[in-house]
Amino acid sequence: MPKTDYSARNLTVLEGLEAVRKRPGMYIGSNDSRGLMHCLWEIIDNSVDEALAGYGEKITVTLNTDGSVLVQDQGRGVPVDIEPRSQLTGAELVFTKLHAGGKFGGSSYGSSGGLHGVGASVVNALSLRMDVEIDRDGHTWGISFKRGVPGFFADHTATAEFTPAKPGEALQKMRKIAKSKTGTRVKYWADPQSFLADVEFDYEMLTARAKQTAFLVPQLTIAIVDQRQPETPSSQEFSYAGGIAEFVNYLAKDAAVTDTIRITDSAEFTETVPVLDESTGRLESREVNRSCEIDIALRWGSGYDTIVKSFVNIIATPKGGTHLAGFETGLLKVLRKQVEQHARKLKAGSQKPEKDDVLAGLTAIVTVRLPEPQFEGQTKEVLGTAAVRQIVARKVVKQLTAKFESSAKADKQFAQTVLEKVVGEMKSRLTARAQRDTQRRKNALENSSLPAKLVDCRSNDVANSELFIVEGDSALGTAKLARDSEYQALLPIRGKILNVQKASLADMLANAECANIIQVLGAGSGRSFDLSAARYGKIILMSDADVDGAHIRTLLLTLFFRYMRPLVDAGRVYAAVPPLHSVVVMHPGKKKSETVYTYSEAELKRLLRKLERAGKRYKEPIQRYKGLGEMDARQLEETTMDRAGRLLRRVTVPDAQTAERTFELLMGSEVAPRKNFIIAGSKQIKTAHIDA
Template identity: 45%
Template sequence: MSEIEKYDATSIKVLEGIEAVRKRPAMYIGDIGEKGLHHLIEEVVGNSVDEAMGGYCNNITVKLNIDGSVMVLDDGRGIPVDEHQEMKKPALEVVMTTLHAGGKFEGKSYKVSGGLHGVGVSVVNALSEWLEVEVRRDGHMYVQRYERGETKTALEERGATKKRGTKIIFKPDSSIFETIELSYDIVKKRIRELAFLNKGLCINIIDERTDTEETFKYDGGIKIFVEEMNKGKEVVNKDVIYFEGKEKDIIVECAMQYNDGYTEKVFSFANNINTIEGGTHLSGFRTALTRTLNTYAKNSKLLKDDKAPSGDDYREGLTAIISVKVPEPQFEGQTKTKLGNRDVQGLVEALAYEHLSIYCEENPKSARAIVGKALDASRAREAARKARELTRRKGALSGSDLPGKLADCSSNDVESTELFIVEGISAGGTAKQGRDRRHQAILPLKGVILNVEKARVEKMLNNEEIRTLISAIGTGIGIDEFDPEKLRYGKIVIMTDADVDGAHIRTLLLTFFFRQMPELIDRGNIFIAQPPLYKIKRKKRQEYVYGDKELQESLISIGIDEAVVETCDKEPLRLSGDKLKKFLGLLEKMEEYNSHFNKKKQQNKK
């Protein structure tokens, strides 16, 4: 028996501040993958947006630099630089190096902010290889640099300026994150969202790596947001229903419009944070919507022999944004995905009921069309229930009667089994030949499956391929009947061809899972097979690669396999293997920088 390791008071390590963040980064930013990486940008931009919400900032610029760093610039008040009374150092340094330090706690500097429950810029600093901050304030410019969260230089004044604001440049630490490759699309999506939620705020995003630049400014705010989401769809009410109100420093804003689809797209935000789990503001809106429309339907004698539609019926085809600005938000959990302020629910409900009632009275044609759509949804729901019962009796929705085209596996251990959904019967035959019969099942689907986004439940249940899919997976579908305990396979792998048709089928399958079995996505049961784009072969060595960048790296790696580079000096330097590979990587990076600077030079000449 091995000696028991000493365990006493000396074994207890207390992590404080920056050290704790670097030791356990996922506790502060969720993970150290792509999501956590982009959360750093969101935190810094969030501070600038808080300035905008307070009425102090009109313009924000976000730039993804060619060296992998990020710049965020605003024209707000600038972070204070005078000495902090308790800490005896500049307030800027306190904000950048101390957890839970900032101007959002007393409610004096910011009436509303999204950062109180956030991780703050100090965590961004801690998880960056380096960070530089410039503050323009009170006619002066101040600069300070940090490395891995620690102060590197003292606060330095660098001349006079008429401008004001804060500029932060930081480079994520590659020793912390799985990847430091920033996605323009991810950053752009959030920037665009923030521009919609803060009408009149101008946010500019620049990607120096690809010479891309876009500016987002929406004077119509969330009203334009709803119009954008319904673009290309047949709308029920032509004009977006919009209202806003303020009470006890709580600001409520709502925009909504119906389309002829069957999917509810209602998004809620609190202090610019996407509350994906909803909360009191969403509950208040939903209650008011159902109550208002049922009251109107009853008073206008639109129900006749029909039952009053349910809340789900009234939300079919609804696109809506509910945004609240709350001085002291109570979020459930560090991730801020659900708002908990009880007073917000009553306020949103009263405001929505008042404005929707007025809208119905002033726009009877649209109101009748909305109620009529809900009645159709109610009747379709009842028809779907009957269709589901009939289909279940035939065994198509239960795992007890498995589809004939399914080549099942022999193991009953859910954790170790995989279901491969393949495109076409012929592909199914090939997949069967290469599978492990014990753990891998193959389900070939014929042709393009039904787009469930544009079909009601009863039509979906009459589709043979959809029924086959439901039966093979075994969980059932929908909010009321989905049971994850009945899942027959731990991994469900979508394996379509690497072409346009394959991408289309993959999208339709993902849409089905997202609408009918979303918990499988949340639980991490859905996978997409990624076919390689290239095969590289040299002598006995061969590799499969999945993209152009990886192709370039593999070509270099294989090409220099047995190569040696030697300088012509008296004491020659020899490079081979990993050293040569690293050297070539640096040359490639220099070539990339040179190309970028030459482009900039040409642009400046013009």
């Protein structure tokens, strides 16, 4: 092995912002579009912190045609006086020194989203050019940087000739303004040396974040302007006076079963942190008092999906942290105690709810505000301040317990509704677990646990098997003769099943038709649904081709959409398309007549015109099928069940949120929106279109 010299001269010290440019991923997560957006949020969050402190009511973010972005606020403006220790102006200090800013001593900001004091300086280091204008003290001040170095540009472009400034000369007075006018404008161009070549600011991500921040800071308006396409510029403004309660209602897509409630409180705690000693200029560990403000909004809905978002000083923590853990701990503790106290009334037995039972259908926003929060990493995805967990848990237990034990009529109704939903989810989970343990594909001797009306198939090949859900016993009789018993199973239902969009989980489980469908499929329901345990590869809804048949099909789809959604997402739910008409074409001589099926009035008219032009005769009257029971087994087989000639319509959900809103409109408990929908569409209906 060759010898190499290794001494102190081989060691490298990265000074100032050099470390940021050398390892940008340590500060912004990555050098792709996610890191680019993180830089922009660093600047925006600094402006939001000013609004949180009570300075400024509007922030405007503009994406320019030259690739730059401009963030302007109405805050106090970055300080422009000289900082004694560094002898730099406040503006130069904030934008060129790591861990410098007004968020460490606690005198300027009670709580802030701006990070570990590295935000503005990191963005500056990763910018090809940054221009900062400050309105303060009756003047507009200006300073420019190239890759973190203060200086002067020959013109207004990012690639203009640059001259570094001498110490203390970078910040310039530009013009006089009214003394009452304050604010900061930051314009910068991302450095192509630091980011991937094809990255650009994502307008959708930006507006989503702006909307989120506007919910969290009710007194703030955020405007987003995209001028990158001069022919089609776009702009949006976000302002929500309702705060996080309005945020919860915006996020929740299912029907509410409880009102949105708020939990707000504050608490003190002590924390040992390094504090700068002004006399010595050194950091010393001291125990300091902190204040933690809690603001939580939550409500339960009729669905089983959980939406819980957590924030610290308006910064999203997508991976949670101590505040979210405290919320979930407190919530579970309260509901376990309440279920135990009312176990007899709720018929809950000795079982205890688990976290998933409590969170089913819950939409919640959990926010805390505290000085100098400890995050796990610069990207702030997880809050690490340990004391916050106990504080949040304690306050949630205290206020939720008071609501559950209140004698007010509204609170009693709230408590009853929530407990019934939680116990219903618990029973559903236990039932699904039992089904998974005991119900696998059964042979003929083991088939007794399935519904008596199920006509099962012989094949054990799940991918090749099909379950036809048919309407009524009459259709079942014909379908038995028409099916291929090797891989086609039949399950009859009695008319119209329960509308599960309106019904509770307990009502759905108690309904015989719904329970039979869930039992036959063998994969559970709700959040415990296990797609891999489903006993059939295709589920085919076979109902009559009339209004009642369409209604039954819609009710069945509502059941699948709400409680067996993965089947729909996987494209395993189908609707059979039986024909509407049977046309018998008569051939001359001894040639056998031919039967042609049509599936719509338009298709029938086209066929008849074609036959007339060809001079062919057909038998009259033309048969119009009102139901599957009017077909014989041969007709049902060749039109609806035989794979070689049938027509199936796959049920898909390309836009889940749009589909969910449609289901709620058409099948939900709110009558007024449905009435308005019917009235608005009534002009499009003609008497001739009504199947009567």
